[in-house]
Amino acid sequence: MTGTSAPACLLVYGTLQRGERNHHLIAGAHYLAPAETAEAAFTLCVYGSVSTPGRVTPAISRGGTWRIGGEVYALDQDLLAVLDRFERVGLDYDREGVPLASGGTAWLYLHRRTAQRQPLADAPGRLLADGCATWRDPLPPASA
Numbered sequence: 001m002t003g004t005s006a007p008a009c010l011l012v013y014g015t016l017q018r019g020e021r022n023h024h025l026i027a028g029a030h031y032l033a034p035a036e037t038a039e040a041a042f043t044l045c046v047y048g049s050v051s052t053p054g055r056v057t058p059a060i061s062r063g064g065t066w067r068i069g070g071e072v073y074a075l076d077q078d079l080l081a082v083l084d085r086f087e088r089v090g091l092d093y094d095r096e097g098v099p100l101a102s103g104g105t106a107w108l109y110l111h112r113r114t115a116q117r118q119p120l121a122d123a124p125g126r127l128l129a130d131g132c133a134t135w136r137d138p139l140p141p142a143s144a
Contacts, residue, residue, distance in 0.1 A: 008080055009106040011035055011098070013044070013070035014058040014135055016083070021052065021137065025086055029075035035106070036069040036132050038099040044068060044126055044133040045111070056125060058135040059093075059111030069134040072106050080107070 009032065015022040018031070043064030049055040060068055075083075087093040093109040100106055125138045 008075060008077065009104065010073050010075055010080065010083070011037070011068070011070050011100065011106040011108045012073065013060060013068050013108075015137070017071050017136075019136075021055070022086070025083065026073060026075070026079070029073040029079055032072045032074055033102070034069065035072040036067045036101050037108070038067070038101045040065055040067045040131055042066050042068050042133070044135060046126060046135070055137065055139060058125065060108065061111045061113055065131070066128070066133040067101065067131055068108070069132045072100070 010026075010029070012026065014020065016026045017023060041062055041064065042060050043062075044066065045059050045061065046056045047059055049057045051057075084095060087095075087109050089095050089109070091112070093111055095107050096110050097105045098108045125135045127134045127136070
């Protein structure tokens with residue numbers, strides 16, 4: 001982690017996860033564990049990626065009936081600010097604290113639905129099991 005500010009926990013569910021195309025942005029954070037939200041109050045949609053044409057990007061929003069599964073990281077406020085800029089907090093996403101099924105809370109990026117970005121009819125990469133939605137990119141990583 002960078003900086004000296006107090007760490008925060010962040011639950012990531014999409015392209016920031018290990019093995020996904022944007023993980024390098026969070027690689028300096030400390031991986032804690034797999035986790036899921038305590039509340040079954042979310043929907044996981046998939047959109048065409050703006051930054052990587054031909055790929056999909058998952059987005060979580062409130063108003064569903066699923067828990068969300070992903071990875072929890074400890075990171076400092078400096079890295080959290082970098083990720084807020086990447087996720088376009090205030091424009092495309094909001095960052096909200098949510099309770100975890102294992103106890104404690106973590107930040108979670110929630111998508112702001114807009115008329116310009118509607119979810120795809122199918123959801124490539126979305127997996128549902130026991131009321132918990134997870135996501136993995138269905139395409140192999142692009143070659144370097």
